[in-house]
Amino acid sequence: MTELMPAELGDLSATGAALTERYTHSLMNTFGPPKKVLVRGEGAYLWDADGKKYLDLLGGLAVNSLGHAHPFIVSAVTSQLTTLGHVSNFFASAPQIALAEKLLSLIDAPDGKVFFTNSGTEANEAAFKITRKTGRTKIVSTVGAFHGRTMGALAITWKPAYREQFAPLPGDVTFVPYGDAAALEAAVDDETAAVVLEPIQGENGVVVPPAGYLQAARRITSEHGALLWIDEIQTGVGRTGDWFAFQAEGIVPDLVTVAKGLGAGIPIGACLGFGAASELLQPGNHGTTFGGNPVASIAGLAVLTVIERDGLLANVSAIGNHLAAAIEALDHPLIGGVRGRGLLLAIQLTQPVSDQIAALAMEAGFVINNPIPDALRLAPPYILTKADADSFVAALPALLDKVEVP
Structure with missing residues (x-):
């Protein structure tokens, strides 16, 4: 459930486009334009200012180890x-x-x-x-x-x-x-x-x-x-x-x-x-x-x-191994392999198109990262389930097929 903010804090409920425009006028241009304006998170999922839902496979750059709004935290x-x-x-x-x-x-x-x-x-x-x-x-x-x-x-x-x-x-x-x-x-x-x-x-x-x-x-x-x-x-x-x-x-x-x-x-x-x-x-x-x-x-x-x-070290290893094996099993021509350990993984690409894939994934409701031109990084929360992982693997081939290879 979304918590209501006191009105005195200002207008925090505008559309993503409006908030992005305000961002460009009020914050230093250190990171470039934001990809989205996010307003809520729960477990392994995020929602943007326009109500779209995303599976968070980046975890705030490996920060959100327990996902979002974990009740114990x-x-x-x-x-x-x-x-x-x-x-x-x-x-x-x-x-x-x-x-x-x-x-x-x-x-x-x-x-x-x-x-x-x-x-x-x-x-x-x-x-x-x-x-x-x-x-x-x-x-x-x-x-x-x-x-x-x-x-x-x-x-x-x-x-x-x-x-x-x-x-x-x-x-x-x-x-x-x-x-x-x-x-x-x-x-x-x-x-x-x-x-x-x-x-x-x-x-x-x-x-x-x-x-x-x-x-x-x-x-x-x-x-x-x-x-x-x-x-x-x-x-x-x-x-x-x-x-x-x-x-x-x-x-x-x-x-x-x-x-x-x-x-x-x-x-x-x-x-x-x-x-x-x-x-x-x-x-x-x-x-x-x-x-x-x-x-x-x-x-x-x-x-x-x-x-x-909650035995999350074991979950990190099990889900990480499952995710890596499932991605490699896709046998897609743009996938050269998967490397990493636990829930810090990279999908090695055969072409320098990681920026395209990250953008397509965002459109499809998955947050991933392209640290270098020919690799995608996954660093999801430790609470990620097999069903969560499989939803990304199932969507990945269609995303890769849309890529414009140079």
């Missing part, structure tokens, strides 16, 4: 707001402490500590500062990497179109081919502060490295006294069927950054440090006004509780 956040909303980090709150303890318990490692942020890029900024506290400055990142848009996170992000117009960025960053353990070993030396890796490159089209790559990175960094920093902002909190994607290789990093799915739509991120890395930031070194406030923290705690309570 709504209840937890509402209850917290009526009790204590914000206090600043001069003070602690019980939800903040409980969430930190819960996150650390999900990683089998000694001596862990957490710094809470408002987003993924801020979590990476915190990790970047931690690497500087080692007394070294050299960081090794990878070709195709995406770690955020702030200046520090951008320095370790690969895409030249994102980087070049904001140069000079924080320096001493080396990029090596992703998934190439030999190249990584050649780049890391005793002056290296950290190696930063995504366990799966999401923004680069869901690129999965070879088995053993993260194990090699753990060995290489340990041999040179460098930190291993794993960016789990898109892959973490159950997205791949494990709590954290790096756990599939049986390693423990020094730094782990998370965000996106942790808050299920409430802005929150975290930088987790283990061993010596957990002690490098000391009073005065870093800070945040909103990070880890009671509302964001209770949201994160509620998300982890529901994932455990």
Whole structure:
């Protein structure tokens, strides 16, 4: 049921065209024209301002881990707001402490500590500062990497179109081919502060490295006294069927950054440090006004509780495997395969037409994403059902048949 808003908040019920026109006059043109104006979500579905319904297979860019308006999250956040909303980090709150303890318990490692942020890029900024506290400055990142848009996170992000117009960025960053353990070993030396890796490159089209790559990175960094920093902002909190994607290789990093799915739509991120890395930031070194406030923290705690309570890690793996197999079984000439893990998948295309397919899917009532010209990304909520998945698979061939191949 749609909640009624107080009239004092202004006209929020206009048509999509009218709201889009207002958007262009009031918001900076950072993202280009919005594809739709969305007004409501429930479970794995969304509705736009004109009443059209969509199956959400993007999950707010891997954020809406529990879908939309999940009753447990709504209840937890509402209850917290009526009790204590914000206090600043001069003070602690019980939800903040409980969430930190819960996150650390999900990683089998000694001596862990957490710094809470408002987003993924801020979590990476915190990790970047931690690497500087080692007394070294050299960081090794990878070709195709995406770690955020702030200046520090951008320095370790690969895409030249994102980087070049904001140069000079924080320096001493080396990029090596992703998934190439030999190249990584050649780049890391005793002056290296950290190696930063995504366990799966999401923004680069869901690129999965070879088995053993993260194990090699753990060995290489340990041999040179460098930190291993794993960016789990898109892959973490159950997205791949494990709590954290790096756990599939049986390693423990020094730094782990998370965000996106942790808050299920409430802005929150975290930088987790283990061993010596957990002690490098000391009073005065870093800070945040909103990070880890009671509302964001209770949201994160509620998300982890529901994932455990409802067995959603198993659902992520089962539905992800089913979806990948069903898409490949279509045997369409535009489909070159499916890659990824759990509910972070890419449909590899045989032609650079992902923009056309994403637009056609939207028209047909499916929200998907085209991160690169020849791949489509799927990052749906963990509550996605087999029937939901099958409805997309059934519609996909007709969408592909409408594509104009160059």
